[in-house]
Amino acid sequence: MAEISSLMHGFSVALSAYNLMLMFIGVVLGVVIGVLPGLGGANGVAILLPLTFTMPPTSGIIMLSCIYWGALFGGAITSILFNIPGEPWSVATTFDGYPLAQKGRAGSALTAAFTSSFIGALIAVVMITFLSPVVASFALEFGPPEFFSVYLLTFCAFVGMSKGAAFKTVASMMAGFALAAVGLDTVTGTLRLTFGHTELLKGFDFLIAVIGLFGIGEILQTMEEGLAFKGVQAKMNAKVVLETWKELPRYWATSIRSAAVGCFMGIVPGGATPASFMSYGVAKRFSATGDRFGTGEVEGVVAPETAAHAAGTSALLPMLTLGIPGSPTAAVLLGGLLIWGLQPGPLLFVEQKDFVWGLIASMYLGNIAGLIVVLTCVPLFAAILRIPFSIIAPVILVICAIGAFTVHNSMFDVWLMVIFGFIGYVFKKLDYPLAPLVLALVLGDRAEDSFRQSMLMSQGDMRILFANPLVGSITGLALALLLWPLLSALWTAVRKSLA
């Protein structure tokens, strides 16, 4: 099989002492980022991105993706020990994780969470290994209309799948597109939306937006809640780990179901959080002890963690093969690729074999490194959370400021970051989702280019988006997803009036 030999080649790229060291550094940094309030996968990777500019791209992406795995692992620590979900997708982990910890079984809960995260990620990586070459070779045939329809599908999926108000999602997403349009128009050379300000010439860098929206915004929100961490002590030793591992094979069916939910949802943008809730719900329904969920069942930790990690990992599949990130963190990684001069998309699999397979191989290794690090160092990471907020908060703000500055060595960006921070705080409180804004800001120019090229091909005729069965079915699916909230609202209204 071609994939196996490519993967073996990838291992030979990834398995250098330097890359292994970066993996462990990345995982440790990632867990720290996942544990700290105000720093998460997306803005953590954004802040550390400039540090990798001088590295070879493969080493850089290995470190950054390991930060991502670390952040995914780290979210479970705060959920279980402190009942504070570090990331949105760890909310479902608190349901059974924290009760377990209160019963004095924090060690088992953490072991179960880490192990199932690992298994979820592993299944997703295997899927990426075998599926992504297929998707990429399929996508090689794509022209501008096909790409635009895939972009359309991505963004319509956000509107259709959002739990909150659909029009807030639309407004937030379109604001992202508008911000992406600011600056020099690369096709015609005209300045757009700069209103004579030279600082706006370069446009808005999404890294600054990510650091501000997610970092500063979250610090402000955490502050408001008058933070007092009350944690449970975790006893982790080899005995607890082994005992939990003996118990885990019992939940194999739950693991497989959750991994399937996660892999599927991860490919769809914004999938990790709904995936974790969905698989918790599914596990509850199917489990023999489903009625005891919420009181501290290990199975209730296994389900959401497997799904969240599977989703978080498979979010990289559309990023690598189509150039469309499935999550804000994947978007930041995509930004990294662009900065290193690599064009994400199907051609990557043809032109940059070393890079792609090195990255995929590092996903296997990085998750093993992650599992080792978290299982052995939990008390250390939990100790970070015991540092008072009045010390942690200014340090995180300093880290955000440094991160924003280093993107372009520009002080203007630091001010922008603060402004984005205030915007992020207000958006979060009013339930405007941030992820669509960030993704639109990243993909805006590329979506616009593919739209313009399609329109050029057809001389302005929108029917090109339905010109052949492939593009037509993607566009059709996109429109169906877009109209989903409207259709379901109509349906409820009709049913109400009939009743």
Next chain:
Amino acid sequence: MSDGNGGSRSVVSLKTMDVLVALIFFAFGLLVAWDSHRLGAKWAEDGPQSGYFPFYVGLIICFASLINVVLALRVKAAEGESFVSAEQLKLVLSVAIPTLFYVLVIQFLGIYAASTLFIAVFMMWLGKYGWLRSVLVGCGVSVAFFLMFEIWFHVPLPKGPIEALIGLN
């Protein structure tokens, strides 16, 4: 207006903020559409003009935010719910205002000195720590960042008169 949170007076209701933000969105959309129209949002000889795409983006923002205004005005559940209470606003501002000052001070003192000052003041003011401990933590963090960025990763950060004084530029 009743209080939404723990006995503290509400400064602004959720509904007011919801409407206000939707209106700001509307104005933003209008601005985007107007500027794109100015650049040309039609079809030129050689294809779509540069305002073509953002013009419609602006229109969609306007449309979505109008619906958001209507929804915000109609929703009964949000009645009387607080966006932020006086207590909360005080806490948020106690972080927001020092942060603004911090960014301002970076321009004069460079990032290391400003960070030391920021962390120390934050700890003394909000954490009620003694000055010695605060200054030590502030210096420690800045020195750690200096080593990490300037020495290990060779990423220069803005420096000010203090670094110049001890010859670190």
